[in-house]
Amino acid sequence: MVFPAILDKLSQLFKISINIDKSTHIQINSNNKITDKYIFFEDDNVLSINLNQLSSEEKEQLRQILQNSVDNGVPLLEENARERTEDIFLKEHSSEETDVLGFFKGKIPDDDYTALRASLYLRSRFKERATRPVIDELKMEIIQKYGRRGRNISDLCSAGYFDALKEIAENLHKNTFLEFYEEIVGKGAFTIFVSERTTSKQLIQDINKRITTNRRYGGTGILQIHGIGRKNIETIKIAMDDIEEIFQNITLNTRLDNRVMVVTIKF
Incomplete structure (x- = not known):
């Protein structure tokens, strides 16, 4: 969707006339005290939208317009374009x-x-x-x-x-959760996160690549594997059996707590 088409969609949604020859900006507000859905400053080509007064259907249409503007590099929003689009999408969908x-x-x-x-x-x-x-x-x-x-x-x-x-x-x-959270988020560069889409074969290949690269560039010599839930834990267990056969001189330290498995590989 190119610029004129985006502005045309906005004009149709709010039944206003937008001058496509002038720079157009949108302000997003959430004000329960104001009953107007929008205020259009025609001289400046600025549209101030009050999200709280829009229907779900109108919010969806606006979300699509803003999403298309961001995806196509059309700077309609005055600031925080991506964040505003995220908010509208996530709150409504x-x-x-x-x-x-x-x-x-x-x-x-x-x-x-x-x-x-x-x-x-x-x-x-x-x-x-x-x-x-x-x-x-x-x-x-x-x-x-x-x-x-x-x-x-x-x-x-x-x-x-x-x-x-x-x-x-x-x-x-x-405090316990924050320690656990920081360990995962802060050490992510040395961690593999196993999801339900991860197969044991994929995990083995990823571990192999990480260890090989780490050794080549003199890395930390530590790699952590994280899995949450029965399926992911089983995937890790299967992969670890093969990893011990593939690599010599490595040690595995496994911790299982509250459906969370963390395997620390030292090599």
């Missing part, structure tokens, strides 16, 4: 994602929380079968903005770990 976000609000560092929101949005777009360039761009934005922790959070989110971490956090003291 997935109770699963909003449950996760609501639960971790205030429980993890603020930057991690924002990275989690972006990662949940990325996961949702993937489920929607967004094009590969769009997915790659979203992932790269997370990495560029939040660094290694952002990459780890994105990988954890894609593997469904935050859904499982929510259940674990409910049964752990806050």
Whole structure:
């Protein structure tokens, strides 16, 4: 969807006349005290939208318009374009994602929380079968903005770990959970996160590659494998049997606690 088409969609949604020859900006607000759905400043070509007064159908249409504008590099929103689009999408479309976000609000560092929101949005777009360039761009934005922790959070989110971490956090003291959380997120560069889509063969190949690369470049000599849930734990167990045969002079330390398996490989 190119620029004129995007503006045409906005004009139809709010029944306004937008001057396509002028720069157009959108402000997103959530104000219960204001009953207007929007205010259009025609002279400046600025559209101020009040989300709280829009119907679910209108929010969905707006979400699609903003999503297309971001995907096509059309800067309609004045600031935080991606974050605003994420908010609209997640609030209106997935109770699963909003449950996760609501639960971790205030429980993890603020930057991690924002990275989690972006990662949940990325996961949702993937489920929607967004094009590969769009997915790659979203992932790269997370990495560029939040660094290694952002990459780890994105990988954890894609593997469904935050859904499982929510259940674990409910049964752990806050400080204990934060220690566990930091170990996973902070050490992600030396960790493999096993998801339900991971086969034992894929896991063996990944471990093999990580150990070989680590040895070649004089890395830490430590690799951790994390799995949550019965299926993932079984995948790890099968892979470990083969890993011990493939590699000489390695030691395995296995910890199983509350449906979480962590295998530390020293080599």
